[in-house]
Amino acid sequence: MQLPEFSKQQSDLLSQFLAQQQNALSLAQTQGYLFAVICAPEPLDVHQWLEEIAPGCDGQMDEQVLFAFMALYQKISEQVFETGFSLPVSLQFSSQGQDYLDIQECQHWSQGFINGAQGYLNKLLGAPHLADELKEALTTALQSLGFFIIESTEIAAIATENGLSEGQLCQQQYEVMNEFATGFAELIEVAAVNSQLYNDEGWN
Incomplete structure (x- = not known):
């Protein structure tokens, strides 16, 4: 399935979702984590990395939130392997x-x-x-x-x-x-x- 490009609205949606979950990573932590996962020599299943990002939420995640996570993963992956990666955070x-x-x-x-x-x-x-x-x-x-x-x-x-x-x-x-x-x-x-x-x- 071809996902639409990761948008500002999806970024805001993920920030809001993560802030509401107990023990979840922040969006910036999620971006760093997914970068590491994408570069790994042993791939992680979607459910594995979702569980690390937002423990216990995988089965009850709204479809829009899930699509946003998948779009973010795809965006980082494309940057790493195709277009060139630059840090999504700044000083x-x-x-x-x-x-x-x-x-x-x-x-x-x-x-x-x-x-x-x-x-x-x-x-x-x-x-x-x-x-x-x-x-x-x-x-x-x-x-x-x-x-x-x-x-x-x-x-x-x-x-x-x-x-x-x-x-x-x-x-x-x-x-x-x-x-x-x-x-x-x-x-x-x-x-x-x-x-x-x-x-x-x-x-x-």
């Missing part, structure tokens, strides 16, 4: 400059990404046959895409250590995140094949 600076920085959207995306990717990344990083260079690339990608889950005090310390403002550091990390996100699916595919844990049918 917010105050109008006075960089003295106030709201990183909640980026935090949520990173949290969702870590939730979706940690399992298969741990398998790949623990693979005895995987070359050290690929393990280093995976670790760097994980640190970059998950950067915004670290505490604000740690961000402040890293910024001071590097002679930057918190705003400058976060902007740099945000740009690096975008770079790593663009090539993440390809990196996972190369690592999965070289790990010898994975073949055309799934994990060995």
Whole structure:
């Protein structure tokens, strides 16, 4: 079935739906989680990822909400494998400059990404046959895409250590995140094949 393109109305519908569900992810967390799931070497069934996003809601979900989730999944998948991926979240600076920085959207995306990717990344990083260079690339990608889950005090310390403002550091990390996100699916595919844990049918 061909789904219509993910719309602003569907985005608002999902935000509202998720906010009303107990223990559900936010929309930004959902976007990070689905990005990780789509890049995974072992695909998840729709019901599996829906259960992770909104526990207990799969069987009682309104059709419009389900279609919105499917359209969001399709949009991220097309970006990852066809049109080019860019982060759906942004940093917010105050109008006075960089003295106030709201990183909640980026935090949520990173949290969702870590939730979706940690399992298969741990398998790949623990693979005895995987070359050290690929393990280093995976670790760097994980640190970059998950950067915004670290505490604000740690961000402040890293910024001071590097002679930057918190705003400058976060902007740099945000740009690096975008770079790593663009090539993440390809990196996972190369690592999965070289790990010898994975073949055309799934994990060995």
